[in-house]
Amino acid sequence: MQPNNRTDVLTIGESMVLFQTIGEKGIKYEPLFTKSLAGAESNVAITLTRLGKKVRWVSKLGKDPFGDYILSTLGGEGVDVSYALRDVEKPTAVYFKESKSYGDPTVYYYRKNSAASNLQPEDVQKEWFDGVKHLHVTGITPALSENAAEAIRKAMKMAKDMGLTISFDPNLRRKLWSEEKARSVLLSLIPLCDVFLPGVEEAEFLLGQQSIEEYGESFLQMGPKVVVLKLGAEGSIGFINGDSVKAAPHVVSQVIDTVGAGDAFAAGFLSVYLDNEAALTHVSLEIALTRANILGALATQFKGDWEGNPSLEEINSIIAGRVEATR
Ligand code: KDG
Numbered sequence: 488m489q490p491n492n493r494t495d496v497l498t499i500g501e502s503m504v505l506f507q508t509i510g511e512k513g514i515k516y517e518p519l520f521t522k523s524l525a526g527a528e529s530n531v532a533i534t535l536t537r538l539g540k541k542v543r544w545v546s547k548l549g550k551d552p553f554g555d556y557i558l559s560t561l562g563g564e565g566v567d568v569s570y571a572l573r574d575v576e577k578p579t580a581v582y583f584k585e586s587k588s589y590g591d592p593t594v595y596y597y598r599k600n601s602a603a604s605n606l607q608p609e610d611v612q613k614e615w616f617d618g619v620k621h622l623h624v625t626g627i628t629p630a631l632s633e634n635a636a637e638a639i640r641k642a643m644k645m646a647k648d649m650g651l652t653i654s655f656d657p658n659l660r661r662k663l664w665s666e667e668k669a670r671s672v673l674l675s676l677i678p679l680c681d682v683f684l685p686g687v688e689e690a691e692f693l694l695g696q697q698s699i700e701e702y703g704e705s706f707l708q709m710g711p712k713v714v715v716l717k718l719g720a721e722g723s724i725g726f727i728n729g730d731s732v733k734a735a736p737h738v739v740s741q742v743i744d745t746v747g748a749g750d751a752f753a754a755g756f757l758s759v760y761l762d763n764e765a766a767l768t769h770v771s772l773e774i775a776l777t778r779a780n781i782l783g784a785l786a787t788q789f790k791g792d793w794e795g796n797p798s799l800e801e802i803n804s805i806i807a808g809r810v811e812a813t814r
Contacts, residue, residue: 494783495540495761497619498529498653499642500628501603502572503544503559503596504553507790508639511588514595523791524560525582527625528554528748530793534754534782536565537688539718539799540761543567545615546628547602553579554602554768562753570615574602586790591745596662604631615642623753624680626673628781629665636672643679653762655711656753657689657734666692678710682760683754686717699724702770715756715776717749721778725772733768735775736782747792750784753757755782755802774795781805 505525510516532544544566548554550573555577561568580598587593597602606628615623624643629636657673664672674693677683683706687695690702691755697705699716708716716728722736738741759775760767781802789795797805 490680490746492618494617494678496532496535496542496621496623497545497615497646498528498532498542498623499545499604499615499639500526500625501598501631502526502529502544502548502557502603503582503598503601504637505582505584505792507584508586511586513587514583514585518603519527520583521791522556523794525584525747525792527627527656528623529557529561529566530747530750531623531656531754532561532566532759533564533793534751534796535758537796538565538758538800538802540546540758541567543570543615543619545570545572547572547574547606549573549577549578549579549608550575551579553581557726561769566594570612571675572602572606572610572749573615574605576630577602577605580604583639584687586622586744594662594746598631601631602803603628604635605636606638607638608634611641611645613645616646619646619651620732621757622653622715623656623757623763624676625658626676627658627660627663629672629676630660630669640676640679643676643684647679652681653679653686654682654753656684656749658749659689659692674709677706680711681764682713682757683709683711683716684713684755684756686750687719687748690716690811700731713760713772715779717752717783723752723776725776728773730769730772730795732773734773734780737781739784739788742787747785748786750792751786752779752783754796755808758799778802778806
């Protein structure tokens with residue numbers, strides 16, 4: 488496939504094959520699993536594509552059937568995968584998710600020495616950025632290895648030099664690295680981004696205990712032009728220079744699976760931000776946060792990271808309060 492000339496968003500990061508228990512007895516006792524695709528960056532890529540944006544995703548996959556499956560799934564969802572790399576020696580990562588009838592699901596990663604953890608700074612090519620407006624990265628791929636962290640840092644610097652805007656979701660994954668390392672690498676990447684998207688617990692992890700307003704102010708001082716704090720059941724709050732906007736949560740009666748909700752939130756936010764970034768106002772920030780809150784809440788309503796996320800028409804209907812005929 489030839490890459491498209493205009494690409495709204497480039498995202499770079501590890502995607503994995505996800506095996507999820509069908510029942511709720513836990514991995515030890517469950518005999519049946521579903522197979523699907525997961526990865527924070529590809530979750531954002533698919534959801535932004537559904538919301539009408541052109542997205543390119545790049546990572547390194549093994550030369551194995553799991554890698555083939557990831558490529559065909561992402562390609563089938565309309566994401567440009569033409570720059571994806573294959574590693575003949577390292578495998579595509581997999582991970583297992585165990586749903587229980589209580590609490591958040593537990594995940595078990597099998598991604599040490601995966602193809603994506605072998606992503607090197609030299610792999611990052613200028614062509615990846617051709618015709619691209621915006622780069623989205625997360626703190627997960629930098630957690631995989633020193634070289635993957637350097638590859639992401641290089642991509643952020645290249646994007647900045649080429650005049651792209653950059654969003655960064657810290658996506659803290661404590662299972663992947665030590666607290667010390669996570670804190671120092673994540674803090675070092677914040678000055679490279681324009682839009683920083685932490686959850687309130689991640690803000691506390693990075694800066695210690697502060698008020699919500701102090702978090703917004705402290706992160707803005709590090710360099711981003713927009714800071715968006717996810718407040719969980721309280722909704723979200725956005726900070727720009729001299730202004731802040733709080734958006735009410737989209738209330739759901741029960742939560743089925745929180746994994747992927749932050750990525751849906753990021754996609755919802757970026758889908759509005761990208762149309763308004765030249766002159767982001769109080770009003771457009773509020774619209775972006777409102778859409779992000781709805782996307783994030785809806786993503787908790789199904790098992791799996793992205794499959795149930797809505798299209799642009801569906802989200803517009805929800806926001807307008809329309810009830811569509813379903814049969
Ligand atoms: O945000 C969702 C991700 O956590 C999930 O898709 C898997 O990338 C993943 C990770 O490292 O946890």
